Amino acid sequence: MSQLGTTATAATGKMTKARWIQIGLPLLILFTVSMIDKSNINILLANKPFLQDLGIKDGAIKGTLSSIFLITYAIGQFGWGFVVDRIGAFKSGLIGIFFWVVAMVLGGMAESVSALFWSRSILGLSEGVLYPIALTLTAKWFPANEQAKAQALWFNGNSLGPVIGLPIIAIVAQNFGWRESYHALGAVSFLCLIMFWLMVRNSPSEHRAVSASEKEYIEKGANTAKKELADTSEVKAVLKNPIFWMLVAVYGCVSIGFFGISTFLPSYLTEVKQVPFVQSAFVNAAGYGLAILVQMGSGFLSDKIMKRAVFVGGASALIIIFLLLSMFTSSVMGAQLLSILLISVLLMPAALTMTMLHKVASPRVMGRIGGIFGSVSYALAAVGPMVVGAVSQATGSFTGGFLALMGFIVISLVLCLVLMRKGY
Template identity: 25%
Template sequence: MERRIMKNTGKFKILALIFISVVINYMDRTNISVAASAMSQELELTSVEMGLIFSAFAWTYSIMQIPGGMVVDIIKIRFLYPFILIAWSVATLIQGLVSSLTALIGCRMAIGLFEAPSYPANNKIVTQWFAAQERAGAIAVYTSGQFIGLAFLMPVLALIQNAFGWRGLFIASGLIGIVWALVWYRFYREPESDHIDDVDQPLVIEPETKVNNAANWQKLKFAFSQKKLWGIYLGQFCLGGTMIFFLTWFPTYLAEYRGLGDLQTGFVASVPFLAAFCGVLLSGFVSDYLVKKGYSNEFARKMPIMLGLLLSSAIIGANYVQSTLWVTVFLSLSFFGNGLASINWVFVSLIAPKSMVGLVGGCFNFIGGLAAVIVPLTIGYLAQDGDFQSALVMIAALALVGLLSYVFLVGKVEPIDEPIFDVTANGVQG
């Protein structure tokens, strides 16, 4: 009994570390959206140029997902995570010291580069520390950090900017990340081999296997040849369409299209993030509960995601109302749906061959990251005249495409057989 209590305590400590890391991760992605209006006015940036700055993060973030997944399969998390935390935090801080469009784009690309391994690392930590029937709940908890953290941080970030300007906002954000990297290194430990009872034992890949997996490029070809995996890749891309709007253009939409002041924007912007937080926790824990009660993965895992993508399309309702209250209602309903669908990371561990969790996680986030490249730029062009209606239609359409990908591509939720690779023949057997 005492041994199990100690194990559970260790899991909760690890989950808390991931949760706070996700909060800081998304703070450094999103502070640019809070600073955007003031920054664009001071530096005289157009909406298209702001679209470039918003999307620059995703250029490197998406490209580095697959290499990042490979790195996660090779380097111990305790050393990898503090390194990338410090690196992206320094790049965040430098944003507050530069003034040119080129330098801002470079800083955003650096943040994307060093944040790239973070979510494959998060998924691997959960795979190592939590049994299969616990993972959706664990993923829901740390994923909620991107919502609950920003729900409370949006007003705080707005207040910091109001007091110290947009440059002070970036400098403060970067310093927080550097301090947290030291905390992570102090408290994180790799799981022991007997951490979880054998009946619940999740995957722990041996070091030699990890090196072989990362070096075998045939696995990359395999990861992009499976219909089931393309179903979750496409779903992640479409889910990202809604997410990236809220992480980039949303405060500008409220301030410039809906005419709200900076502080009012900060507080109104927090409401959809709270809704998304409720959605992701509800989805994760209900999904795990249904699995434990014997419901199939098709019902327990897929239904929350499909329902969430359907609700995400409700963002289009904001085009047909004028009051701030109803705009907030439709946006919150949409982001609640995005939260419901955000446990889709669980499909990486449920479907991917067990030796390829890191690599498939990288492919999954690579395709999802492309939404962060394409959507901000597209919105910048669609909203050049200050009208966001076409942009909201596009986001709603993407959510429905994601829903269809789970219906027609993912199919039955079951693991893909472990492939056997013949290096000399450059082929795949089995």
């Protein structure tokens, strides 16, 4: 008998939900662990033994350790997009996750800052596979009326990661050592590799857990979208579509806002609002926890009305409102509550913006289009922390930096109004 999930014959009988268990769940776990892996460095930069062992004293080095990941992540997404379309999401995922494990092992072995740079670079390049495989698998495994829910599910890993990982990393580093935090995450990442190999396949027809009725249901949803996607089966056609570049701009602007705000919000709370350090960490964790509910709720609702831009535009407006209120409130408690609400809507626009990609690109080219989309967007995202840092230093206040970020969120809101008029 062939290995689990490798036969091309689907079981007959009642409707199964293999698409949620065999695809949705593994993607959720992968994004959760990846977020913990990439944010490991943020916790360790506050760990004195880590800084002493590697001789890190310069603030510029600390910033570079964070930005090098975003840069290589953008490059990785671009390259992996073409690889995924060439060899499939399954093989691409196995290769990417393997080198992701290697990156964590190298991080735990690092004896110098340069070795840590290599670890972060390899991690960025290898984790770049995630969005191309996730978008490709979502396009092939879920009908159009479920794609927002599916993407909200796995995108929630970006919220679950900080909620679960931040305290665990701190506890492991404090009680066992910073190298052990890398080794532990390397082991967890290796388990993710095994999980991916056992559970995921390129399409429903390759998976034995999919019943005939589920396969028919998925194919029916795909056939419904074929007419609309008739002219999107070539990369050039998608790249010539102004809607694609509007989506890139929306995602890029909200990413600038997310990374700019999330990087400096803890410092802002402690330095300006006088919130204790540990308490500010809990404020951030609470915000990411609430973000999970916000993303799932918006995913379900947007699948019902099939108007994603309405929710992305609404989230952009709320980001502006919550950020303004949190900056100008004189209440410490009010600032914390508004920060939780701000974090809860920061991530929501990203998942729904990527869902709109399925209206402009077919599954056949989704890997490449997803790679180009992510590459440009995350290259733009690197601007966020730099804008807040530079403007705040020039003005002597976080207010100037946050107001500068708000300009990008306004652009996102305006573009969403245009997308709404076009039926998105």
